Amino acid sequence: MQGAADLRSAAMEPHALLARLAVTIRNDIAPEVGDGFARTQAFMASVVLDKLARQLELAADHAALEHAEIAALVVDLDGLLTGADAASVRAAVVALPTSDPTAGLAALVETVHRGRPDLGDARTDELLSRIRTVLRSRVDRQMAYAS
Amino acid sequence: MSFPEIDADRIRVVLAARLGADDLRLDGVERIAVGWSHETWLFDGTWTDAEGARHTEGFCLRRDPGNALLREMSDLSVQFAVLRCLEGTGVPAPRARFFSDDPAELGAPFIVMEKVPGICPNPWGREGRAYYAAAATRGVLPASFTDALVALHRLDWRAAGLEVLGVPPPGGFARAEIAKWRALIEATGQQPDPILVDLLFWLDEHAPSTDRLALVHGAYRTGNVLIHDDRVSAILDWETQVIGDPMYDVAYVLSDLNREGTDLLSNLVPGDDFVRRYEAGTGFEIDLDACAYYQRLYAMRSAAFWMSASALYADGVNTDLRLARTAWSVPVVLERAARDLGY
Numbered sequence: 001m002q003g004a005a006d007l008r009s010a011a012m013e014p015h016a017l018l019a020r021l022a023v024t025i026r027n028d029i030a031p032e033v034g035d036g037f038a039r040t041q042a043f044m045a046s047v048v049l050d051k052l053a054r055q056l057e058l059a060a061d062h063a064a065l066e067h068a069e070i071a072a073l074v075v076d077l078d079g080l081l082t083g084a085d086a087a088s089v090r091a092a093v094v095a096l097p098t099s100d101p102t103a104g105l106a107a108l109v110e111t112v113h114r115g116r117p118d119l120g121d122a123r124t125d126e127l128l129s130r131i132r133t134v135l136r137s138r139v140d141r142q143m144a145y146a147s
Numbered sequence: 148m149s150f151p152e153i154d155a156d157r158i159r160v161v162l163a164a165r166l167g168a169d170d171l172r173l174d175g176v177e178r179i180a181v182g183w184s185h186e187t188w189l190f191d192g193t194w195t196d197a198e199g200a201r202h203t204e205g206f207c208l209r210r211d212p213g214n215a216l217l218r219e220m221s222d223l224s225v226q227f228a229v230l231r232c233l234e235g236t237g238v239p240a241p242r243a244r245f246f247s248d249d250p251a252e253l254g255a256p257f258i259v260m261e262k263v264p265g266i267c268p269n270p271w272g273r274e275g276r277a278y279y280a281a282a283a284t285r286g287v288l289p290a291s292f293t294d295a296l297v298a299l300h301r302l303d304w305r306a307a308g309l310e311v312l313g314v315p316p317p318g319g320f321a322r323a324e325i326a327k328w329r330a331l332i333e334a335t336g337q338q339p340d341p342i343l344v345d346l347l348f349w350l351d352e353h354a355p356s357t358d359r360l361a362l363v364h365g366a367y368r369t370g371n372v373l374i375h376d377d378r379v380s381a382i383l384d385w386e387t388q389v390i391g392d393p394m395y396d397v398a399y400v401l402s403d404l405n406r407e408g409t410d411l412l413s414n415l416v417p418g419d420d421f422v423r424r425y426e427a428g429t430g431f432e433i434d435l436d437a438c439a440y441y442q443r444l445y446a447m448r449s450a451a452f453w454m455s456a457s458a459l460y461a462d463g464v465n466t467d468l469r470l471a472r473t474a475w476s477v478p479v480v481l482e483r484a485a486r487d488l489g490y
Contacts, residue, residue: 041467044469044471044472047472048471051472051475102338102340102341103338106339106340106341108341109348110344113344131341132488132490133490135341135342135345135490136485136490139478142482143478143479143482146475146479147482
């Protein structure tokens with residue numbers, strides 16, 4: 001009997017299984033489908049599975065990076081948010097760490113834009129600039145599986 | 148909404164009643180699978196009229212399945228009205244014959260148009276790109292493509308009766324367009340990405356004010372025009388037309404999103420030739436600042452479009468897997484938008 005160190009996990013990693021399914025559908029199933037529309041659907045299924053596989057593979061790393069960047073953003077913005085005129089933005093920043101990242105960042109962007117009359121152009125643009133750095137990193141990560 | 152299948156015989160019965168032609172015969176009936184919009188059928192009809200004269204005519208039937216892309220803004224009754232208004236105007240478009248929203252006829256709203264001769268090569272495929280590249284060297288189709296847009300923008304839309312589309316308030320076209328597409332985003336029920344939120348605010352803050360209004364197609368490019376004898380025989384896809392700034396269409400033509408691996412606009416027209424011919428034909432000077440703005444508006448539109456498409460699949464409204472794939476198109480569009488906004 002093999003020792004535990006010699007055994008591999010019985011199941012594939014979920015992302016690897018999805019990627020394998022995509023290959024099987026693309027190479028073995030889709031070409032055998034006679035109807036044109038159904039064949040296109042089969043090929044598209046393989047594309048969707050490929051993207052899911054890549055997204056799933058990267059999900060944990062991406063989540064950790066996003067968490068760290070949002071934490072840094074909260075600290076970064078804190079210094080810019082003194083005064084009563086920044087109260088609504090401060091509230092959106094405070095809510096960030098416990099929010100869904102997409103919803104939290106969207107709410108923050110909206111609050112800063114809406115606050116422009118109170119914050120003034122210079123401070124609004126400075127806040128947006130800091131937030132956009134995080135948004136840039138996010139979308140760059142998404143491009144790793146979306147493009 | 149139920150959406151019953153139809154066949155050639157059912158179409159024949161309905162069309163025979165419309166034409167008053169009991170002996171109507173349909174030939175070459177073909178259901179074509181292009182686009183994610185309305186179900187489309189092509190066929191030829193032959194019949195005898197009350198005076199005994201024989202007629203043969205090609206038809207195109209479009210039926211609204213109720214679960215198509217842009218279903219909120221592509222009402223077939225509006226398309227029918229627009230096509231009727233365009234008849235005899237010089238804008239190449241199919242002649243509309245019938246519209247019905249009576250479910251007793253074909254189970255869903257439909258329009259019947261004339262079948263315009265021509266082909267519509269896919270500009271995103273290798274064969275299509277080769278077709279347009281060859282046409283570009285001949286020079287006839289690029290000029291015709293530009294002239295068709297000129298005809299659209301020179302149209303006296305008030306005289307044609309196109310006020311039915313709605314006229315934006317003075318200087319308010321861009322904001323009206325933003326509102327329309329924002330509504331589509333909201334209809335998806337999905338949380339918009341923060342870049343999209345940022346883009347929407349930027350668009351609102353920088354909206355250009357123009358009172359120059361024209362009939363704007365809203366998606367004028369190769370792939371949305373029919374070609375016959377190296378000329379545009381019909382402008383297709385009347386789903387996003389609006390009374391608005393003609394630069395909105397020009398921006399779409401100039402966009403590098405509508406060409407692949409070529410400097411030719413829409414894979415077809417040399418940029419300098421387009422600008423020269425368009426400006427000479429319309430008398431409008433192309434406003435590059437306005438075009439740059441509208442290209443960002445198109446980015447927002449694209450994001451809204453892909454969100455709407457993926458929601459159709461996610462919500463179980465439509466089972467086409469191509470729609471599921473579009474969920475990943477949203478970040479691709481927004482990455483580009485972020486660059487355009489300077490980050």
